[in-house]
Amino acid sequence: MEFYKNLKFKDEVPKYIQVANFIKNLIDKRKIKEGDKLPTIRSLSKELGVNNVTIVSAYNKLKSEGYAYQKVGSGTYAKIKDVSSSFRKEYSRALKKISTKDLTEVVDFTGETTGEVLFPIDDLKYIINEVLERDGANALLSENRNGYTNLINTINKVFWNSKLNEEDIIIVSGAQQGIDIASKGILNINDNIIVEKPTYVGALSVFKWRKVNLFEVPIEEDGINLDKFEKILQKNKIRCFYTMSYFQNPTGISYSLEKKKRILQLAQIYDFYIIEDDYLSELIYEQSLDYIPFKWLDTNNRVIYIKSFSKIFLPGIRLGYLVAPTLFREVLQNSKHNTDITTSSLMQRALELYIASGRWKENIKYLNDEYIERYTYMKFILDEEFKDIITYIDPKGGLNFYLTLKDNMIDTKELFIELIKRDVYITPGAMFFTSQMYGQDSFRISFYQTDKYKIEKGMKILKEVLLDLTEKNNKK
Structure with a gap:
C-alpha cells in the first residue's frame, strides 16, 4: 500500500x-x-x-x-497492456518519416535507412559491365530456378570447401525471404517452435503469419538457457528452433561451441530442426570469437542454413542463399518457386564474379576496419558516459549494442518518442518480444548508418534525454 x-x-x-x-x-x-x-x-x-x-x-x-x-x-x-500492434505501427510510421528528412541531420541508431553505402560503387559498375560483355543477353535469363549454377558452385567452393551437395543450395532474395521459405516449407498451423528471447522482429512476423505456437527461451551471454530449452522440449513436440548464431539480433551475443554442440544433440534426441540465420558472421572484431556455424557441425542433416549477402554486397540488392537438409530439399525448392519463381539473374552473376574474383575479401576488410572503429568509439562512450545508466553484453562484432537501463523507471518506448523530437532514432526492446510486456527497459542502437560524428552527436542527445526522463519520472 x-x-x-x-x-x-x-x-x-x-x-x-x-x-x-x-x-x-x-x-x-x-x-x-x-x-x-x-x-x-x-x-x-x-x-x-x-x-x-x-x-x-x-x-x-x-x-x-x-x-x-x-x-x-x-x-x-x-494486467500488462500489450500494445504491440499499435506501437509497431507507430515505429514503422516514424521510420518512414526519416526518408522525408535531410539524412545529414538525422542520427539513425536503428540501422534501417540506407543513406550510407560502404561499397565501392565503381567496382559494382565494373562487375556489371563485365558480366554484360561476357554473357550478353544471357545475363538476363535464368536457366536454373534454384539459382545461377555458377554462383551456387562458387558459394560451395569458396565458403564451404566444396563440401555441400550443390542440389541443396537455393539462391534467395535475402535472409528475410530465406526465413519465409523455410517457414512455408516445414511449418504447419499450430506447430510448436522455439525462438530466442528476445529475437529478430522480422522472424517473429513470419512465424506469427504461419499461425504457429511460439515458445521463448531467454538468451544468455553464450546462447539460450539450455535448462529451460530442454524443459520445453520434454513437455512439447517441437518442430524447429530459430536461431541467429552470430551477433544475435538484437542482443549481439554469439553462441559458444559447447552450446551449439548440445543443441545439435538435442535436435537429434527430440527430433526437431534448426533454422540458422547467419547474417553478420563476417564482422568479427575480436580473435576470441571463432567462426563455426551450426551447419559446420551438422552431421545429422538437422540445420536449415540461411546466409545473407546484403551487408557485404549492397543493402538494396537482396541476395543470399539457403542450404536445405536433403529431406526438405524438394519442399523448400517448391516453397521458393511459389514465392517469386526466380531471383535477379544479372545480380546473381555479378555476385558470382564479385566472389570468384576475390574482390569480396577486399571489401570485407574495408568494412571490418570501418565498423571496428565505430564499434570501439561507441563502446568507449558507453563505458565512459553511460556506466551509471545502462548495462550491456559486449558483442565483440556485428553492428549493434543492446542496452538495458539500470533504473527501469523509464519505458524505452517513451524514450523512443522523445528522441524522435530531436532527430535521433533507436529501436525499443519491446519490438523484439512476442509480447510487449517485456523489453520495456531495453533498446538497441546500431552504428550501421552512423559515422563517428553522428555517434558522438547521437549519444550526447541520448544521454540528455535519458537524464531528463529519469528526473521527470522521479518527480511523479
Whole structure:
C-alpha cells in the first residue's frame, strides 16, 4: 500500500481518473507486476480518503483500458497492456518519416535507412559491365530456378570447401525471404517452435503469419538457457528452433561451441530442426570469437542454413542463399518457386564474379576496419558516459549494442518518442518480444548508418534525454 501514499489529488480532474492513471503509471513502470492483486475497494478507499464508488469507477476504467482483470470472488488484478500492434505501427510510421528528412541531420541508431553505402560503387559498375560483355543477353535469363549454377558452385567452393551437395543450395532474395521459405516449407498451423528471447522482429512476423505456437527461451551471454530449452522440449513436440548464431539480433551475443554442440544433440534426441540465420558472421572484431556455424557441425542433416549477402554486397540488392537438409530439399525448392519463381539473374552473376574474383575479401576488410572503429568509439562512450545508466553484453562484432537501463523507471518506448523530437532514432526492446510486456527497459542502437560524428552527436542527445526522463519520472 506504500505506493498509493504518493498520490496527491488535484481539484480539476475527477478523483477516479486520477486513481486509475496513478495505477496505470505503476503498472507501466513495473512497480505493479502482471498478476499482482490490487488493493480491495474498501482498503484503498480508506487509504486514499475517498468513497468506495471512486475506487469502483477507477477499477472499471482500468479494466476497460486493458490494465486490469477481475476474478469473481477473488478481486481485481493488474494486467500488462500489450500494445504491440499499435506501437509497431507507430515505429514503422516514424521510420518512414526519416526518408522525408535531410539524412545529414538525422542520427539513425536503428540501422534501417540506407543513406550510407560502404561499397565501392565503381567496382559494382565494373562487375556489371563485365558480366554484360561476357554473357550478353544471357545475363538476363535464368536457366536454373534454384539459382545461377555458377554462383551456387562458387558459394560451395569458396565458403564451404566444396563440401555441400550443390542440389541443396537455393539462391534467395535475402535472409528475410530465406526465413519465409523455410517457414512455408516445414511449418504447419499450430506447430510448436522455439525462438530466442528476445529475437529478430522480422522472424517473429513470419512465424506469427504461419499461425504457429511460439515458445521463448531467454538468451544468455553464450546462447539460450539450455535448462529451460530442454524443459520445453520434454513437455512439447517441437518442430524447429530459430536461431541467429552470430551477433544475435538484437542482443549481439554469439553462441559458444559447447552450446551449439548440445543443441545439435538435442535436435537429434527430440527430433526437431534448426533454422540458422547467419547474417553478420563476417564482422568479427575480436580473435576470441571463432567462426563455426551450426551447419559446420551438422552431421545429422538437422540445420536449415540461411546466409545473407546484403551487408557485404549492397543493402538494396537482396541476395543470399539457403542450404536445405536433403529431406526438405524438394519442399523448400517448391516453397521458393511459389514465392517469386526466380531471383535477379544479372545480380546473381555479378555476385558470382564479385566472389570468384576475390574482390569480396577486399571489401570485407574495408568494412571490418570501418565498423571496428565505430564499434570501439561507441563502446568507449558507453563505458565512459553511460556506466551509471545502462548495462550491456559486449558483442565483440556485428553492428549493434543492446542496452538495458539500470533504473527501469523509464519505458524505452517513451524514450523512443522523445528522441524522435530531436532527430535521433533507436529501436525499443519491446519490438523484439512476442509480447510487449517485456523489453520495456531495453533498446538497441546500431552504428550501421552512423559515422563517428553522428555517434558522438547521437549519444550526447541520448544521454540528455535519458537524464531528463529519469528526473521527470522521479518527480511523479
